[in-house]
Amino acid sequence: MGALPKQRVTRSRQGDRRQHHKLIPRHIVRCPNCREYKETHHVCLSCGFYAGRQVLDIEVARPVAPSS
Numbered sequence: 001m002g003a004l005p006k007q008r009v010t011r012s013r014q015g016d017r018r019q020h021h022k023l024i025p026r027h028i029v030r031c032p033n034c035r036e037y038k039e040t041h042h043v044c045l046s047c048g049f050y051a052g053r054q055v056l057d058i059e060v061a062r063p064v065a066p067s068s
């Protein structure tokens with residue numbers, strides 16, 4: 001037989017154990033280049049800027065996206 005709990009864990013103690021399981025909200029700021037919302041310390045996915053310079057080539061929306 002496997003291990004069995006010696007005592008019932010109340011909902012209160014179960015919640016105490018899980019108090020760190022909460023979701024943490026992302027830190028959102030405005031991109032200084034394009035004013036779009038982005039995460040702090042992340043490249044702006046809208047314009048591809050990070051630390052005041054272009055680090056990503058952002059493709060302009062195409063009429064038909066290729067499958068590859």
Ligand SMILES: [Zn+2]
Pocket residue numbers: 031032033034035036044045046047048049
């Ligand atoms: Zn941007």
